Amino acid sequence: MSEVIHKARAAKEAAAVLNRLTSAEKDNALLLMADALITQQEQILAANEEDLARGRELGTSASLLDRLKLTPARLKDISDAVKQIVELPDPVGDLLETYHRPNGLFIEKRRVPLGVIGIIYEARPNVTVDAATLCLKSGNSAVLRGGSAAISSNRSIIAVLREALSRSVIPADALQLIEDANRSSVDEMLELNGLLDVIIPRGGASLIQNVVQNATVPVIETGAGICHTYIDESGDYAMAEAIAVNAKAQRPSVCNSMETLLVHETFARKHLGAMAGKFREVHVELRGCDITKEIVPWANSATEEDYATEYNDYILNVKVVGNLDEALSHIQRYGTKHSECIVTETVNHAERFLQEVDAAAVYHNASTRFTDGFEFGFGAEIGISTQKLHARGPMGLPALTSTKYRVVGSGQIRS
Amino acid sequence: MSEVIHKARAAKEAAAVLNRLTSAEKDNALLLMADALITQQEQILAANEEDLARGRELGTSASLLDRLKLTPARLKDISDAVKQIVELPDPVGDLLETYHRPNGLFIEKRRVPLGVIGIIYEARPNVTVDAATLCLKSGNSAVLRGGSAAISSNRSIIAVLREALSRSVIPADALQLIEDANRSSVDEMLELNGLLDVIIPRGGASLIQNVVQNATVPVIETGAGICHTYIDESGDYAMAEAIAVNAKAQRPSVCNSMETLLVHETFARKHLGAMAGKFREVHVELRGCDITKEIVPWANSATEEDYATEYNDYILNVKVVGNLDEALSHIQRYGTKHSECIVTETVNHAERFLQEVDAAAVYHNASTRFTDGFEFGFGAEIGISTQKLHARGPMGLPALTSTKYRVVGSGQIRS
CATH class of the missing domain: 3.40.605.10 (Aldehyde Dehydrogenase; Chain A, domain 1)
Structure with a gap:
């Protein structure tokens, strides 16, 4: 035997x-x-x-x-x-x-x-x-x-x-x-x-x-997390920056950290330059779409493969989107149903995001880093299930x- | 595609x-x-x-x-x-x-x-x-x-x-x-x-x-059910007979019907002959252990394979056991964790059975045929899960x- x-x-x-x-x-x-x-x-x-x-x-x-x-x-x-x-x-x-x-x-x-x-x-x-x-x-x-x-x-x-x-x-x-x-x-x-x-x-x-x-x-x-944060047009800048930097850089090696930042174009044209500076300060490499590279000249190019990669590292994809629907369909395509966040002051956008995104944990105005048995108050954690059964x-x-x-x-x- | x-x-x-x-x-x-x-x-x-x-x-x-x-x-x-x-x-x-x-x-x-x-x-x-x-x-x-x-x-x-x-x-x-x-x-x-x-x-x-x-x-x-009914020494005869006949013969083709009857030896020596007659009346073939065949001469012999078979038919294995522990270990060995029943008037035997038998549904003094979404009051049933997750x-x-x-x-x- x-x-x-x-x-x-x-x-x-x-x-x-x-x-x-x-x-x-x-x-x-x-x-x-x-x-x-x-x-x-x-x-x-x-x-x-x-x-x-x-x-x-x-x-x-x-x-x-x-x-x-x-x-x-x-x-x-x-x-x-x-x-x-x-x-x-x-x-x-x-x-x-x-x-x-x-x-x-x-x-x-x-x-x-x-x-x-x-x-x-x-x-x-x-x-x-x-x-x-x-x-x-x-x-x-x-x-x-x-x-x-x-x-x-x-x-x-x-x-x-x-x-x-x-x-x-x-x-x-x-x-x-x-x-x-x-x-x-x-x-x-x-x-x-x-x-x-x-x-x-x-x-x-x-x-x-x-x-x-x-x-x-x-x-x-358990495990794999390609987590997104979407900053909506009405997102508060200070809050959005704090949440995005925390979600990416507070502990990049774990599954609930952010891999891709989605930014509404209006917000991006106003604030993405400043936010990129913050990421640079904490040594995060940015890989962006064309508009991102226009706003942040030092960003590298993001490929399809990048959007599908769990870096667990100081690397972040940045994609500018035209509206909430574009953000939702990007998440539907590349997300791993782990943790997804929207930063917005628009109530019905928050509700649509919480309702429509198919993930274990969906956030409105808080960092995805909270998906954790201890942070949820369970006192223990055997893992984070990414399945539905x-x-x-x-x-x-x-x-x-x-x-x-x-x-x-x-x-x-x-x- | x-x-x-x-x-x-x-x-x-x-x-x-x-x-x-x-x-x-x-x-x-x-x-x-x-x-x-x-x-x-x-x-x-x-x-x-x-x-x-x-x-x-x-x-x-x-x-x-x-x-x-x-x-x-x-x-x-x-x-x-x-x-x-x-x-x-x-x-x-x-x-x-x-x-x-x-x-x-x-x-x-x-x-x-x-x-x-x-x-x-x-x-x-x-x-x-x-x-x-x-x-x-x-x-x-x-x-x-x-x-x-x-x-x-x-x-x-x-x-x-x-x-x-x-x-x-x-x-x-x-x-x-x-x-x-x-x-x-x-x-x-x-x-x-x-x-x-x-x-x-x-x-x-x-x-x-x-x-x-x-x-x-x-x-x-979903599905497979090798379900047992164990009649304990203190089991009430009329109740035991009604439950056993119902569990086997009310609708043999379904997964919650009984495939093997386990009977305490003392009960068997008093009542198994009469109960076997009831099964004969409803055209159930009996396949028994040696003691069963001694008590019910017309019963056939049960093999190891019989105990492991879901008949879904008018066939029943009958095994005489010396005590509750023997019944529990037979169920542990041959059961499919579906539905298991004890007929007893001894409270601590009932509690041990309900606690120790590893099955989706465990019964004290009721037919296993009740394992069903409608009978449980759910108003619908997509199936009966025999897994634990x-x-x-x-x-x-x-x-x-x-x-x-x-x-x-x-x-x-x-x-």
Whole structure:
């Protein structure tokens, strides 16, 4: 039996136990995990150093090494994040609906765990802890497959967390790490219907596309964001500038940052020159349409491909449009249904934009950077769904649950 | 451009219009459709006769011909069902949650249509109308691919319905029928990411498995049901018999009927002989374990394969178990997570069963035959989901919607 099947089976058996535990029992286990990350940090940091040394040898970029690196301060943050998850309400058991039927049947719809969740992610050891604890809090077993560049860190973290579980009532088998670094272990997970209830990919576009294209297990698609901000003719200049610069430059590497700025021509002829200066100050390269280049001579040319690219970098497309409809059709064509914003003082334009744009989150006069479980007040985030089924937008703990109808009768039969 | 792509694109464009319509506008269109099915019934019945003639020539079974057949009375029922859908509340726009954030952002989570729904189904003309109207009522375009044996009926029905739409504000293109009878048109639909938002298969196990295994478009899995009834030691005999006979024999062809009866040994030794007689009366073949055959000499032997088979017929597996745990593990092994029932007077056994069995609907002292959108009071049913994501169990109109976060600010940026 392969490692993947062996561990997924163990996770499934553990899930049946997890399903019967109280919130207090799960929270107690999470607290033991949070403490263990601190008390056993030396072994984790030593393992992390192995990963870093290997990465340096392979010539891994500084930014990737930084994402891989753990320090006592970062472990403290990771441990504190687990304690915050403990404080969140447990969604399992929540009563969503009740129906009393005329025939006397009493029907309840309640939240239940999904079962076994597979998470496929990159070489980020913090995701190992985050994904593991969010799954357990919501009553699910987790089968984790992280990037192989973090394998020593992940092995050590999982060993520490499973040891903590062994002191709790959650079976240690509820937490599984796939150690096989071959791509085939990912492929095997993607087709593990019956053992995995859902797969959540977390990472870049190619990782996510591989999962979406090849999985037969149901997937929650997360991530890719080509987000737009449209500045309407009536947009307030100061507000528009603040929102646009924030959406692009506050943290360009994340999925809710802006990739293309759409500007109404009247606004552009008055203000785009000044706004371009602001982007230049924060080192953002502009790629513009013809009118943009006329107004901003130092801008480069934007191609069709640029409009379809998620840069995650200090690069911004700028396109001047004649009206709201042109902006809407550009977004319809190039958007990834993630986060889209209009800056306007015209109420019916705002309403049309909020109504007609097909995206997980639509904004009027606020930065798209707010699409985030913490900013939305969920207290946690397992990812940002860009699909329409099950969960859309930032996902908190309830997104890790399913539902069950409990029907209580007194001998009812169907006629 | 292929027929599938051409029609899916047209459906997507129409979906943008549909998304802006009011409930009254959609209901008005549905009423025109309901009327057209009656006023233009002659052409539909003539087309149906073509399908029936072709079917008889090909030696199609009487039961399949019956599913294919339309009559004035059946068309009246189908038309009345559309009028019932008109009466249901429109889920689109429903406010699910609101958040006022400390920074002044106002966040609303509202229901929105999914967009374009692909439905792949068998040669049942009634499903054509049902699927079309449920999709339109919930603001979605529909791309329908029915079994080729019903192609003349479907063409005629869709022509009638599209003509009715052309007299309403819903674009006729919101309703598309794929006429290409080749299997390749199904394959093409399954990979139409970006044009189809979801695919719902409706039909037998092989149709559903083909969709689940091969689709890259998100799927809502419906259907297959290997449902169990467990009669506990304390089960009331009269109630147990009524529920078991109803679950098996009231309508064996449907997914919520029982395939395997599990009986506690003490109960079996007292009552299984009498109960077997009742099954014999309604012409149900029994396939039993060794103890069953000892008690019911005329029962055949049940094999492992029998326990894993959805008969949808007058055949029932009977297995005697020593206790609740044995029943639970049999269900865990052979169940399809559809509908499962316990008959017991022991409260903590009922609670354990309802809590521990992993299924869309779990019953205490009532027939599994109630797993149905109409019986649950939803007023409609697009299918019964056996997956855990998005929707589980009977699906009414809300299962055909997604959600959108609408965020209204006054210039908020992220720090």
